[in-house]
Amino acid sequence: MKKLLFTMIAGALMISCNQNKKEQEEIAKDPNLEIHEKIAMANGFEEFDSINKLKFTFNVKVNDTLRSERRWTWNIKSDKISLTEKDSTMSYTKKDSLAKDKEYIDQRFVNDSYWLLFPYQLKWSNADFSEAKTAKAPISGDEMQMLTVSFPSEGGYTPGDSYDIYFDDEFMIQEWVYKASGGGREMATTWEDYEDFDGVKISKMHKSEDGNFELYFTDIYVE
Structure with a gap:
């Protein structure tokens, strides 16, 4: 048996x-399909429409110290979003115009969900895309395809930011470099530990080259 x-x-x-x-x-x-669309599709973009609710916990660890732990519930159809942080829960409904007291939670949701679902932002957002080319990935040193994603200089919480994304032959992101607007801060991390949630593929772990920075997701649930 x-x-x-x-x-x-x-x-x-x-x-x-x-x-x-x-x-x-x-x-x-x-x-x-253009390259950025292939990346979104490879990560299950079409399957996302069938999801009603998404839950996840966003964690950031620096030098073995947990700096952030935010638990999210996103009712996708109604766009009601709830954040639980330090035993306190706040909720809001995502709209074009937000009250000042809701900006705190919205800023964090935008940040955390970008990390979680960045491949879908390639379809959702109004970003500009470079031509794909072969380049050496910043952490592994492996040759991969690289695409630069640039966001408009106006609008949003971090206007003018850009990302160099390094992806494999199956259009799955393996590493990226975040570049703050104005030639400021840069940060390279891995994209690893992918898991399939009802067709939605999520990278659960992102690490810096020295391993002192970890951004990872736990308690992921879709229905």
Whole structure:
């Protein structure tokens, strides 16, 4: 019985892997998709529309000290968002115009959800994109495809920021470099520990080269 169960599980995993590989090949060959769209699609962009609720905890650790731990619940259809931080819960409904007392939670949600779902921002946002080229990734030193994503100099909480994203042959981001507007701060991190949540693929861990900075997600739940 145990042998039969193992065989069934192994067979299901093989079917899932083969299906995923086929989907990745179809995305790669689609002449109607631009590179940034292929990255979004490879991460399950089309599956996101079927989700009603998304929960996640955003964590930042610096030198083994936990600096941030924010627990989010996002009711996607109504755009009601709740933040639990230090045993306090705040909620708001995302709109074009926000009251001043809601900006605190909105700023943090924008930041945390960008890290969580950045590949989808390539479709959602009004960013500009460079031509893709082969370049050496900043942390691993591996040669990958690189695309620069630049956001407008006006609007949003961090106007003018840009990202160099390094992705593999399956259009999954492996590393990136964040560049603050005005030639200021830069930060390179990995994109690793991907997990598939009902078709939505999320990188759960981001690390700096020296490992002293970790930004990671826990308690991810979709329905």
